[in-house]
Amino acid sequence: MQKVFFLILFCTLFLSCRENDGPTTCAVADPVNDLAWIQQGIKELENTSLIEYSYLVQATYKGETVFFFGSCCPFCKFALVILDCQGKAIYGSISTADLIDQKVIWKPANSVCDLD
Template sequence: MKSFLLVLLSSVLLFGCSDSENPTTCGVENPLKDLAWLKQEIENAGGPNSSEYSFLMQASYQGQTVFFFGFCNPLWNYATIYQDCQGNRISGEITFADLSNQKVIWKPANSVCTFS
């Protein structure tokens, strides 16, 4: 009986909780909808002359989540602005090599950008 209880308790501890069941970013389940500042930035990125070239990335920088827009139009020269979970700009010289876990989290339906 004791061994059965030990196995049952072990199973509950091993399988009962999982960090990946409800992953959160910036304390919310869906930053695109739940972070008001980010939702507004996405709406602004959908301008008539640029939407098909824009996309939004999420990454980790020095242990914190950051967001930044990218553009795939080869004729544009732009500066990347990195923002934290509250929408504050992160200052300093940041390169793409400083970022980990980079992923595209939004692009418009008419996007011409390709990712490999």
């Protein structure tokens, strides 16, 4: 009986282990470079005169990874649009206070935003 127990324990440990390729977000390792809709959003921002005020934040909302393009423009009105992994807007009254684990994952080289 003890041999059967150890065999089951060994099989359970062996089968539950898998190679870890590192953390992923939205099933990709690098959302900025691997999600086409993010690259498209950045390209659109690069064609504006306000690029230096822009940045991209990744966060968690209700257990899911979300993103939003932010702005530190001092003379612009800004609407917060929360996007899911497919780049689709999440509707509802969501504020930045509802988002946890926020981190800036992209900003332009000439950024004037103080994000620290």
